[in-house]
Amino acid sequence: MAPAATISQPTLTLAGARTTLAAAEQHALEIGVPMNIAIMDSHTHLLAFTRMDGAKITSINIALDKAFTAAGHRVPTSAYKENVWPGGMAFGIGNTNGGRFCTIGGGVPIIDDDGRILGAVGCSTGTPAEDEEVANAGRDAVLGLIREEKENEKWTEVMEALEKEREREWKRVRKEITPPADPPVEEMMQ
Amino acid sequence: MAPAATISQPTLTLAGARTTLAAAEQHALEIGVPMNIAIMDSHTHLLAFTRMDGAKITSINIALDKAFTAAGHRVPTSAYKENVWPGGMAFGIGNTNGGRFCTIGGGVPIIDDDGRILGAVGCSTGTPAEDEEVANAGRDAVLGLIREEKENEKWTEVMEALEKEREREWKRVRKEITPPADPPVEEMMQ
Amino acid sequence: MAPAATISQPTLTLAGARTTLAAAEQHALEIGVPMNIAIMDSHTHLLAFTRMDGAKITSINIALDKAFTAAGHRVPTSAYKENVWPGGMAFGIGNTNGGRFCTIGGGVPIIDDDGRILGAVGCSTGTPAEDEEVANAGRDAVLGLIREEKENEKWTEVMEALEKEREREWKRVRKEITPPADPPVEEMMQ
Amino acid sequence: MAPAATISQPTLTLAGARTTLAAAEQHALEIGVPMNIAIMDSHTHLLAFTRMDGAKITSINIALDKAFTAAGHRVPTSAYKENVWPGGMAFGIGNTNGGRFCTIGGGVPIIDDDGRILGAVGCSTGTPAEDEEVANAGRDAVLGLIREEKENEKWTEVMEALEKEREREWKRVRKEITPPADPPVEEMMQ
Known part of the structure; x- marks a missing residue:
């Protein structure tokens, strides 16, 4: 290169x-x-x-x-x-x-x-x-x-990575425990 | 000159x-x-x-x-x-x-x-x-x-002058109100 | 300070x-x-x-x-x-x-x-x-x-201080030896 | 040249x-x-x-x-x-x-x-x-x-020239008025 x-x-x-x-x-x-x-x-x-x-x-x-x-x-x-x-x-x-x-x-x-x-x-x-x-x-x-x-920067990076990981985890968990949504009203009216 | x-x-x-x-x-x-x-x-x-x-x-x-x-x-x-x-x-x-x-x-x-x-x-x-x-x-x-x-310096000078004036006044007053000292002990013993 | x-x-x-x-x-x-x-x-x-x-x-x-x-x-x-x-x-x-x-x-x-x-x-x-x-x-x-x-400056200061002292002394002496002023003419005429 | x-x-x-x-x-x-x-x-x-x-x-x-x-x-x-x-x-x-x-x-x-x-x-x-x-x-x-x-220098030159001239003149005059010297002693003894 x-x-x-x-x-x-x-x-x-x-x-x-x-x-x-x-x-x-x-x-x-x-x-x-x-x-x-x-x-x-x-x-x-x-x-x-x-x-x-x-x-x-x-x-x-x-x-x-x-x-x-x-x-x-x-x-x-x-x-x-x-x-x-x-x-x-x-x-x-x-x-x-x-x-x-x-x-x-x-x-x-x-x-x-x-x-x-x-x-x-x-x-x-x-x-x-x-x-x-x-x-x-x-x-x-x-x-x-x-x-x-530099240390602070590393910590910030680590903390941000952790934060992102946690968010991803939360999304996954939330998805699992969320009951299936009701079918849309239009469908119910049919 | x-x-x-x-x-x-x-x-x-x-x-x-x-x-x-x-x-x-x-x-x-x-x-x-x-x-x-x-x-x-x-x-x-x-x-x-x-x-x-x-x-x-x-x-x-x-x-x-x-x-x-x-x-x-x-x-x-x-x-x-x-x-x-x-x-x-x-x-x-x-x-x-x-x-x-x-x-x-x-x-x-x-x-x-x-x-x-x-x-x-x-x-x-x-x-x-x-x-x-x-x-x-x-x-x-x-x-x-x-x-x-400069202003502070002037004030300091004025305050110092007042302080000295007051001290002189005090000395004068103290002198006036102070009773004559007793004669030294040696003299009293004579 | x-x-x-x-x-x-x-x-x-x-x-x-x-x-x-x-x-x-x-x-x-x-x-x-x-x-x-x-x-x-x-x-x-x-x-x-x-x-x-x-x-x-x-x-x-x-x-x-x-x-x-x-x-x-x-x-x-x-x-x-x-x-x-x-x-x-x-x-x-x-x-x-x-x-x-x-x-x-x-x-x-x-x-x-x-x-x-x-x-x-x-x-x-x-x-x-x-x-x-x-x-x-x-x-x-x-x-x-x-x-x-520098030496001259010190002498000048000393001489000026002496001069002032002498003037003050003169004023005091003059005051002591000066007879009381005659009363103003207007008063005398009354 | x-x-x-x-x-x-x-x-x-x-x-x-x-x-x-x-x-x-x-x-x-x-x-x-x-x-x-x-x-x-x-x-x-x-x-x-x-x-x-x-x-x-x-x-x-x-x-x-x-x-x-x-x-x-x-x-x-x-x-x-x-x-x-x-x-x-x-x-x-x-x-x-x-x-x-x-x-x-x-x-x-x-x-x-x-x-x-x-x-x-x-x-x-x-x-x-x-x-x-x-x-x-x-x-x-x-x-x-x-x-x-420069003026002084010129004057100096003129004065020096005059002085020399005068000296030459004096020499000439002195020569004229000086009586012939006595013949040397040796000659007289002969």
């Missing part, structure tokens, strides 16, 4: 982005580091952004680039650590995409349990480790929500 | 940006046009951003540029309408600032009652008129909040 | 920038290295710039980028030295912000005694050590001026 | 740029419009810049681009008015030079009495007419200074 001409791809919605953003922000508050937090969809386009009071101005762009890179390359930006050193196989990759390819930790992709990319979070103002920690908190929150929604 | 080496300037906080964003989004929902909404501070730096589901991807950048332009030039981007036509006095201004200077309606500055720039909202996906309407809704909401906060 | 919608932030004025510029230039003359000197406000926007005769043309941009980076990230650009080497935690950060993030010594933030960012100086043409030395001279001069202004 | 391999070209120094800047700033104060003022040398490179308190942030770049354009194309940026309209012979020129070619009034070249380009001033924040007026004030001041210096 030839491949289909179209495909449907999952991506975060604004609702998903907000869950991510809220959890990341909450975590940043907990560790006491105000952050720039950017959420991109699975196509590297910005969905939501927050600059917490006190976050660095020159980190706005870094947060955006981290999310961009993680959404597009589907790995955490921290993964590049050794690969981008001189001699590493990705040395120089930071110059690509107009310099937007960011190889500093703090960008993490959001990948569902089926391995599909949904989007990415990028954080910046703290150390790369802090930035990544905050981004992970955002990612975990939205993946938790997605699993819950 | 020589001019001072520093000055203090107001700007939106994230809280102010959120009020703006929420009101703009609400208005976009009411008119049924999903929008990209960008909020910048008084220094043209991004504070918060939301892409509503269904908003155009190529309008992300336009919303950002509208907010940038309104924050920096302190007028609605719609003000440029005729000035940037051939023969208009600002014809060509759209090429400046690396092409980020946007002369399409939908960017509005947030200016307080003392005429000070606080930030800007930029909206994009609808017609320029719709975009500006949504941006205005955001601006009006935050200006309303700021007026309320 | 909810966070306020606006905040007031300090920044250098042109007067402050000029003091910085003059001191940096003076120091550059003393060490015999003509410099490009850029002064930015606390929001990474250019306030003042000087290219001394003989300074390198391709260092104009470097001075600007150093000031930009120091103002936005609030640390001297020399702080990145080892962090941006291969293996360093900020390796690759120089590609961010459209390549404007400069990690070469010579950019220093101007931070007041309360830890607030006021702006930055960026110098370029000499060695990074010379550039930073010149930038430091500029920063020290303006911080000295700011401390002086 | 073959053309020479090198040439000497005049350009503004920092001293010249400062005269230009000071006069432009003074004029901006007089008309009550705070400006961004950029001075470039004859090779389109930045020499000096001032952002007056209250000038627009998004006009920093515009002032720079106006000076860049006027220095490079050697005409006031206002000269493009009709040429860049649709149908005009320079329509589209604003996109060149990476979008830095600015066709809005406010950039003026500094050209000496021999028609040689020395640099340019670019101003921005007011209307194009105000911006150009302020730029002209800067240009006129430095051209006045240059004429004065």
Whole structure:
């Protein structure tokens, strides 16, 4: 069979982005580091952004680039650590995409349990480790929500199937216990 | 007297940006046009951003540029309408600032009652008129909040002044009605 | 209590920038290295710039980028030295912000005694050590001026308070020593 | 004769740029419009810049681009008015030079009495007419200074020539009135 001409791809919605953003922000508050937090969809386009009071101005762009890179390359930006050193196989990759390819930790992709990319979070103002920690908190929150929604969806499907089964059963039972209908009046008049 | 080496300037906080964003989004929902909404501070730096589901991807950048332009030039981007036509006095201004200077309606500055720039909202996906309407809704909401906060601040000051006055009065009264203290025990023993 | 919608932030004025510029230039003359000197406000926007005769043309941009980076990230650009080497935690950060993030010594933030960012100086043409030395001279001069202004402000407040106190005292004394006013002429005529 | 391999070209120094800047700033104060003022040398490179308190942030770049354009194309940026309209012979020129070619009034070249380009001033924040007026004030001041210096130079040359002439004359006179020297002692001893 030839491949289909179209495909449907999952991506975060604004609702998903907000869950991510809220959890990341909450975590940043907990560790006491105000952050720039950017959420991109699975196509590297910005969905939501927050600059917490006190976050660095020159980190706005870094947060955006981290999310961009993680959404597009589907790995955490921290993964590049050794690969981008001189001699590493990705040395120089930071110059690509107009310099937007960011190889500093703090960008993490959001990948569902089926391995599909949904989007990415990028954080910046703290150390790369802090930035990544905050981004992970955002990612975990939205993946938790997605699993819950999936669970709910399964339950809904099961419940709907049960409901249908029960209805079918009822129809059958009703049929069995229903006495034969009286013959139509016209017949009785004959 | 020589001019001072520093000055203090107001700007939106994230809280102010959120009020703006929420009101703009609400208005976009009411008119049924999903929008990209960008909020910048008084220094043209991004504070918060939301892409509503269904908003155009190529309008992300336009919303950002509208907010940038309104924050920096302190007028609605719609003000440029005729000035940037051939023969208009600002014809060509759209090429400046690396092409980020946007002369399409939908960017509005947030200016307080003392005429000070606080930030800007930029909206994009609808017609320029719709975009500006949504941006205005955001601006009006935050200006309303700021007026309320100012009013509260005044009340707090008045209440604190009254409280101090009352305390002074009490001290005076207490002094008047207090009988002279007994001499210290040591003195009585002598 | 909810966070306020606006905040007031300090920044250098042109007067402050000029003091910085003059001191940096003076120091550059003393060490015999003509410099490009850029002064930015606390929001990474250019306030003042000087290219001394003989300074390198391709260092104009470097001075600007150093000031930009120091103002936005609030640390001297020399702080990145080892962090941006291969293996360093900020390796690759120089590609961010459209390549404007400069990690070469010579950019220093101007931070007041309360830890607030006021702006930055960026110098370029000499060695990074010379550039930073010149930038430091500029920063020290303006911080000295700011401390002086603060001291003067306190004195002004104290002097005004004393003046008011003295006036109140005079009024009281004058009241005590003033003989009761003669009754109005009309009364005397009756 | 073959053309020479090198040439000497005049350009503004920092001293010249400062005269230009000071006069432009003074004029901006007089008309009550705070400006961004950029001075470039004859090779389109930045020499000096001032952002007056209250000038627009998004006009920093515009002032720079106006000076860049006027220095490079050697005409006031206002000269493009009709040429860049649709149908005009320079329509589209604003996109060149990476979008830095600015066709809005406010950039003026500094050209000496021999028609040689020395640099340019670019101003921005007011209307194009105000911006150009302020730029002209800067240009006129430095051209006045240059004429004065040239005049002084001529006088210096004349005075030096006179001085030399007088010296030559003195030598001649001294020779005439000097009695013949006594013959050397050795000769007398013979």
